[in-house]
Amino acid sequence: MKVSRWSERLFGTPLPDGVVMTSFLFPLLYLVGFLVIPVFVMLATAFEYNGQLSAHWFSSIFRSPYYFNPLHPDGYLVKTLIYGGEEVYHFYGWDFGVVINSILVSISVMILTTILGTVFAFIMARYDFPGKNIMRVLLFIPLLVTPFVNVIVVKKMFLPDGIINWIFYEHLHLFPKPIWIDGLVGVIIAQTITYYPIVYLNAYASFINIDPSLEEQAENLGSRGFHLFRTVTFPLALPGIMSGAILVGIFSLEDLAAPIVFQGSPIAKKLMSYQIYSSFVSGFAIGNPQMAALSLVMLFLAVVMFLAVRWYVGLRQYAMLSKGGRWNPRVAKPKWWQALLIAFVAVPVLLITVFPQIGVLLLAFSKSWYGTWPTGFTLDNIKAIVTQPDIERVIINSLMYSTAAVVIIILLSLASSYASNRFKNAKLAPVIDSLATIPIAVPGIVIAMSYFFFFSTVPPFKGSSLDPTNLLEFFPGAALILAYSIRRLPFAARSISAGLQQVHVSLEEAAMNLGAGRWKALMSVIIPMIYLNLFGGAMLSFVYCMSETSVGITLGSINSTWYPITAKMKELIIGAVGSANLAAALGVFLMAVQITAIVIANVITKQRYSFIGLT
Amino acid sequence: MMVDVRLENVVKEFDGVQAVKGIDLHIKHGELFTLLGPSGCGKTTTLRMIAGLDYPTSGKIYFDDQEVTYLPSYERGAVLVFQNYALWPHMTVFDNVAYGLKLKKLPKEEIRKKVEWALELVKLKGFKDRYPTQLSGGQQQRVAIARALVVEPKVLLLDEPLSNLDAKLRLEMRSEIRRIQRELGITVIYVTHDQEEAMAISDRIAVMNMGTVEQVGTPRDIYERPNSEFVASFMGKTNVVPAKVVERNGNTVTVEFESFRLEGLHYEGDKDDVVLVIRPERIKLHPVENAVSIQGIVDLVEYYGFFTEVVGLFGETRIIARTISDREVQELKPTQPVTFYMEREDIIVLPKQL
Numbered sequence: 013m014k015v016s017r018w019s020e021r022l023f024g025t026p027l028p029d030g031v032v033m034t035s036f037l038f039p040l041l042y043l044v045g046f047l048v049i050p051v052f053v054m055l056a057t058a059f060e061y062n063g064q065l066s067a068h069w070f071s072s073i074f075r076s077p078y079y080f081n082p083l084h085p086d087g088y089l090v091k092t093l094i095y096g097g098e099e100v101y102h103f104y105g106w107d108f109g110v111v112i113n114s115i116l117v118s119i120s121v122m123i124l125t126t127i128l129g130t131v132f133a134f135i136m137a138r139y140d141f142p143g144k145n146i147m148r149v150l151l152f153i154p155l156l157v158t159p160f161v162n163v164i165v166v167k168k169m170f171l172p173d174g175i176i177n178w179i180f181y182e183h184l185h186l187f188p189k190p191i192w193i194d195g196l197v198g199v200i201i202a203q204t205i206t207y208y209p210i211v212y213l214n215a216y217a218s219f220i221n222i223d224p225s226l227e228e229q230a231e232n233l234g235s236r237g238f239h240l241f242r243t244v245t246f247p248l249a250l251p252g253i254m255s256g257a258i259l260v261g262i263f264s265l266e267d268l269a270a271p272i273v274f275q276g277s278p279i280a281k282k283l284m285s286y287q288i289y290s291s292f293v294s295g296f297a298i299g300n301p302q303m304a305a306l307s308l309v310m311l312f313l314a315v316v317m318f319l320a321v322r323w324y325v326g327l328r329q330y331a332m333l334s335k336g337g338r339w340n341p342r343v344a345k346p347k348w349w350q351a352l353l354i355a356f357v358a359v360p361v362l363l364i365t366v367f368p369q370i371g372v373l374l375l376a377f378s379k380s381w382y383g384t385w386p387t388g389f390t391l392d393n394i395k396a397i398v399t400q401p402d403i404e405r406v407i408i409n410s411l412m413y414s415t416a417a418v419v420i421i422i423l424l425s426l427a428s429s430y431a432s433n434r435f436k437n438a439k440l441a442p443v444i445d446s447l448a449t450i451p452i453a454v455p456g457i458v459i460a461m462s463y464f465f466f467f468s469t470v471p472p473f474k475g476s477s478l479d480p481t482n483l484l485e486f487f488p489g490a491a492l493i494l495a496y497s498i499r500r501l502p503f504a505a506r507s508i509s510a511g512l513q514q515v516h517v518s519l520e521e522a523a524m525n526l527g528a529g530r531w532k533a534l535m536s537v538i539i540p541m542i543y544l545n546l547f548g549g550a551m552l553s554f555v556y557c558m559s560e561t562s563v564g565i566t567l568g569s570i571n572s573t574w575y576p577i578t579a580k581m582k583e584l585i586i587g588a589v590g591s592a593n594l595a596a597a598l599g600v601f602l603m604a605v606q607i608t609a610i611v612i613a614n615v616i617t618k619q620r621y622s623f624i625g626l627t
Numbered sequence: 628m629m630v631d632v633r634l635e636n637v638v639k640e641f642d643g644v645q646a647v648k649g650i651d652l653h654i655k656h657g658e659l660f661t662l663l664g665p666s667g668c669g670k671t672t673t674l675r676m677i678a679g680l681d682y683p684t685s686g687k688i689y690f691d692d693q694e695v696t697y698l699p700s701y702e703r704g705a706v707l708v709f710q711n712y713a714l715w716p717h718m719t720v721f722d723n724v725a726y727g728l729k730l731k732k733l734p735k736e737e738i739r740k741k742v743e744w745a746l747e748l749v750k751l752k753g754f755k756d757r758y759p760t761q762l763s764g765g766q767q768q769r770v771a772i773a774r775a776l777v778v779e780p781k782v783l784l785l786d787e788p789l790s791n792l793d794a795k796l797r798l799e800m801r802s803e804i805r806r807i808q809r810e811l812g813i814t815v816i817y818v819t820h821d822q823e824e825a826m827a828i829s830d831r832i833a834v835m836n837m838g839t840v841e842q843v844g845t846p847r848d849i850y851e852r853p854n855s856e857f858v859a860s861f862m863g864k865t866n867v868v869p870a871k872v873v874e875r876n877g878n879t880v881t882v883e884f885e886s887f888r889l890e891g892l893h894y895e896g897d898k899d900d901v902v903l904v905i906r907p908e909r910i911k912l913h914p915v916e917n918a919v920s921i922q923g924i925v926d927l928v929e930y931y932g933f934f935t936e937v938v939g940l941f942g943e944t945r946i947i948a949r950t951i952s953d954r955e956v957q958e959l960k961p962t963q964p965v966t967f968y969m970e971r972e973d974i975i976v977l978p979k980q981l
Contacts, residue, residue: 026682027699437642518713521680524700525707526727526778536726540717 023431024438031530032431036440039428042420043447043501046494047454050466051311054458057465058304069305073111078282079306081109087279089197092189099189100172105196107279111309114265114284117200118313121264124204126257128361129211130249134241135358136212137219139346147359153366155209156606157559158599159578160585163273164592165371166202168381170194175367178384195279202270205365207263211256218252219245224342251325258321259452262314266455268562272582284310285562288457292566298464299481307461311454318453369603375596393597403594405573406580407601413489413576414557417496421504421553422546424448424497429509430534434517448505451498456562459495463567467491480570488567488574495563500556504549511545512538544617551613555606577602629656629814630690630781632677632705637686639672646672648838649686654782654816659808661817663825664835665861670818671710671786673835677816678784679703690781706780710787712771714759720746720770721755727778745777748807765796772807782814789824801828822862826850834858851906856980859904866910866946868903869979882976885942889919894976901976907936909973910948912956918968921946925963928956939965 020026023036061068073079085106093102107113136148169175170193177190193201222245230244268289274280281290284306291303346354375381379388396403425448431438432445467473468481477487515538523533539546564578575583577598584595632654639647647669654660662670675681677688679700688696695703706727714723724745728738746752749769759767768788775783788804789797805828808815819825825832826846833843834857842854853859860867870884872894880894882901894901911918923941935952937959938945948967950956959965 020682027697029699516711516713518709518711519715521700522707522709522713522715522774523726525678525680525705526774527701527704527730528726529699529701532730537715541715 020437022438022440024435024441029530031534032435035427035431036435036438036444039424039431039444039448040440042424043498047447047451047459047498049470050459050462051454053466053470054304054307054462057301057469058308060301069302070309072302073305073309077109079110080112081107082112087195093192095172095190095192098172101187101189101191103191103193103195103197104277105200105279107196107282110282110284110287110306113196113279113282114310115313117196117203117283118261118264120200121203121207122257122261124200125208125211125260126253128204128208128365129213129256130215130253132208132212132358132362133215133219133249133253135354137216138343139350139354140343141346141351141354147362150362150366151209151212153369154205156369156603158369158372158596158602159559159561160269160273160581161372161375161592161596161599162206162368163202163269164585164596165368165375166205167198167273168371169364169367170198170201173383175384176364195274195277196283198274198277199267199270199280199283202273203260203264203267205368206267206270207260208365210260210263211253214252214256214259215249218249221252222248227342254321255325258317261317262453262455265310265314266457266562268457268565273585275586285455285457288461289562289566292460292464292569299468303461304465307455307458311458314453314455314458315450318450372596372599372603375593376600378593380593393593394600396594397597397601400594402572403580403598406575406577406598409489409574410558410577413492413496414554416493417500417557418504418550418554420493420497421501422508422550424501425505425508425549426546428505429512430538433509433512434520449502451500452502454499456495456499456560457566459499460563460566463491463495463563480567483570486570488570491567492560492563492576495567496557496560499560499563500553503556504553507549507552508542508545511542515541548613548617551609555609558605559602629812631656632782632814632816633689634673634677635687635689637673637676637683637688639669639676639681640684645838647676647683650835650838650840652833652840652843654814657812657814658830659805659815659817659828661819661825661829661832662835663819663822663832663861665820667837668835669838670820670835674707674784674786674816674818677782678705678707680707704778704781705784706775706778706782707784707786708768708771708775708788710790712759712767712791714767714770714774716759718758719755720751720757720759720762723759723770724755724774724777726774731778741777742773745773748776748810749773749803764792765800768792768800769803772804776807776811776813780813782816783808785815785817787819788817789819789821797824804828826862834861836861853904853975853977856902856904856977859975859977864907864947864949866903866905866907868905868944868946870901870903870976872899872901872976880976885944887921887941889974891971892974892976893972896976896978898978900979902979904975904977905946905969905973907947907949908934909969910946910950911968912937912948912950912965913968914966915968915970918970919974920966920968922964922966925959925961925965927961928959930957937965939967941967 016026016028019028023032025032058069059065059067085108087104087107089106090101090103092099108116132151136144136151170191172190172192177187181187181190226248227240227244230240235243266285268285271280271283271286275286280286288303288307288310291298291300374386376393377389377391378386379390380386397407398404428444428448432441435441464480467478473479475482477485478490480486480491520533520537523537524530528536558577560576561578564576565582568574568576569579569582581595581598584591634650634652636649636651637647638645638649650673662673664670672681676683679695679698682697686696687694690705718726721742724742725738728741742755743752746755749772751766751769751773754762754766759770762770785804789800792800801824817828829846831843831845832849834841834849836857842849842858849858850862853862856867859865868884870882872880873883874881878893878895880892881888881890882892882903884903921941923939925937926940926945927938929936929938930952933952934949935956937948937950937956939948946967
């Protein structure tokens with residue numbers, strides 16, 4: 013009988029069969045081939061100068077004040093300006109150079125989203141008041157992804173003649189002068205509004221999962237009010253809050269929508285994501301090794317943040333450990349002053365953050381929007397979805413790419429979760445697990461950039477239809493499907509892995525013990541037990557693929573025949589006057605897709621799926 | 628179809644730690660053989676290696692003369708009843724039981740007959756259309772057993788089959804398992820940590836400790852003639868009294884403990900540091916012919932209903948005697964003098980374990 017020791021070490025079983033080998037090797041080879049190697053190709057490019065190994069491109073970044081200017085920042089946070097004959101407060105932002113700007117924006121967004129998300133989560137988890145269910149629904153609205161157009165609405169809201177001033181300056185007289193939020197501050201506000209529900213969801217789950225007896229014990233010992241929150245509740249929820257905050261930090265770092273919409277003010281362009289993106293757009297700078305170096309700086313920051321939070325959360329996996337006893341949620345009626353705060357602070361803030369999605373609807377159904385409110389109701393933009401050939405085309409493209417990517421994602425998730433859950437002793441199991449998770453920490457624009465270098469330089473891809481420099485034959489669909497499948501893998505993998513963990517390994521062993529081969533056991537026991545997770549994972553990743561932005565507007569925008577939706581939307585919003593309304597119609601279409609998917613997933617799987625607003 | 632199961636020097640390492648340290652076992656045809664030991668002793672690992680769900684790091688496993696060490700579980704025919712039953716919740720009782728038969732591609736009618744036979748055997752006729760979640764723990768257990776038996780296994784493996792049942796059901800299922808085993812005459816390997824269960828059900832028992840087999844024998848052998856301090860103390864309540872060999876005459880020795888000197892005991896070891904293993908129920912409070920006796924004082928009298936335990940204090944050493952609760956015993960009070968009588972063959976002298 014042939015027994016293989018190396019197989020036991022690598023795969024955790026001395027008798028690997030086809031199913032075991034496939035479930036390890038398929039995700040391993042796919043992720044190494046289309047994530048690890050492309051990043052290494054970019055790494056090689058970034059560290060090469062005149063044919064030599066060199067840190068030249070990195071030092072050129074850190075020596076240029078354009079990129080790195082920690083000591084003498086330009087710009088200002090806020091200044092009084094004349095706008096339309098009136099004095100306004102102009103919020104703009106300091107310019108410390110591209111790299112530091114990105115970091116500062118990311119940190120600011122993390123702090124603001126953490127405050128907003130935690131406060132809303134605490135209110136929703138611990139207080140009972142009329143209208144709470146409406147509030148719960150409203151909190152999901154900012155999660156609906158409408159690339160670019162929601163940022164356009166945010167920008168309009170905070171113009172001197174925008175809605176915010178209309179309410180708080182003209183009618184309530186709360187501001188001494190109108191405000192105008194622009195530049196990096198605009199980017200921060202737009203990202204905060206877009207991403208805070210991510211922290212909210214994480215924080216809410218953490219508050220809900222705290223064993224009430226832990227807080228009751230503290231109360232029993234004499235702690236209450238803010239002291240109780242500060243010493244017990246908050247520390248227990250902190251790992252969850254931190255995970256959300258870090259995710260937001262990474263998303264902020266890689267976000268392109270806000271910088272592109274705010275690019276009218278030059279400082280908004282001085283962000284890493286925008287700089288890398290613009291090298292694609294301008295064409296001549298594409299393939300510039302300095303951009304490879306900048307991508308790596310961004311990747312480094314994102315990965316450090318990701319690993320730091322993993323380490324931190326890993327150390328503090330205690331919030332849900334205690335068991336037994338009754339489990340009554342601690343929900344209370346707010347005291348009068350808490351009720352006032354909820355009514356006059358939390359609710360208005362919530363309404364402001366919900367408005368961008370409403371604004372997208374208004375934009376889609378109007379002819380134009382100058383000043384405070386949109387004007388001229390029309391259905392033309394919505395009709396264009398089914399009548400205008402170029403719009404139809406991008407929708408079909410996106411549906412095609414996303415469907416193909418989802419098929420790959422489900423197969424990858426199934427294989428990788430099976431390998432890493434069922435063969436825990438295997439040396440490859442943690443490798444597979446990390447590979448399936450790490451794409452969360454890889455900014456989309458970095459994937460786009462690395463694919464550019466990879467497919468344009470490495471045979472057999474060089475000169476093939478995957479090579480973006482091969483303009484005549486380049487088929488962006490293939491690159492997009494690859495990118496989508498890698499970027500969205502972690503979310504489906506997590507859903508499927510959670511399902512697989514619910515299926516006790518003995519159920520499968522019992523089947524094999526009764527004479528079923530591994531494949532038969534998989535098909536007759538595991539798949540029937542986790543098909544809901546497969547379905548949920550598929551819906552989730554489909555929606556995320558449809559709204560993918562970074563790769564879509566770079567590699568995906570090279571040939572207009574093959575545009576995905578997001579590439580078209582970007583073209584529309586920076587294009588002719590009035591075309592933003594058409595982009596908004598596409599945004600409405602995407603929202604409809606997301607709501608449909610969410611409802612189907614929740615109805616069919618009877619589980620709570622929610623999206624976390626990925627672009 | 629029944630087989631002999633042999634394990635030769637089987638070793639299993641997990642991450643460099645030996646969970647099973649080279650064990651040899653020979654389980655005979657039609658025997659109900661129990662692997663007994665505390666948790667972590669390697670008994671379940673051994674069972675899983677016989678089932679083909681884990682593979683030994685070294686050593687060999689034979690079914691009759693066929694080596695099966697690395698034969699995949701699905702080709703082995705050593706069917707395991709899992710501790711948690713492992714019933715598939717998405718299949719009915721019928722489908723659960725029929726699973727193994729369907730894999731053998733038997734005709735539908737035959738499958739139906741066999742499933743019905745198996746369900747009848749475990750007294751679950753009429754439950755075939757239920758789902759596992761609609762069954763009680765004991766019923767689930769029976770389905771698991773039916774599912775295993777219906778494929779006519781070469782050997783039936785039971786992993787702590789009673790541990791998830793309540794006390795009353797446990798007794799019932801215990802005799803049920805014994806009945807089915809006798810009825811079908813199959814080889815059964817049974818894993819448990821409960822010595823009472825093991826004694827009640829087994830033809831033979833292997834007592835395992837820390838990855839090794841300490842002793843193999845019939846329940847009586849093991850209870851009355853333990854070959855180590857571990858086996859003695861694991862098999863129910865017993866007195867373990869440290870003592871010293873002071874005189875030898877072949878296998879007959881004289882030992883001392885506290886101020887007592889006991890002559891004419893049987894001992895085959897060569898270490899002088901020994902323990903005396905004395906079952907509490909073998910100690911008498913009345914003079915017995917040819918017995919050795921020790922005098923001490925009563926420390927404690929514990930009344931358990933039909934029996935009473937008298938804890939005697941002999942110097943610093945406490946020894947427990949268990950006796951029928953007669954009136955005389957009830958009258959014993961702490962600090963009263965008491966004499967314990969023991970026949971020499973009831974005092975087992977074993978080398979002291981470190």
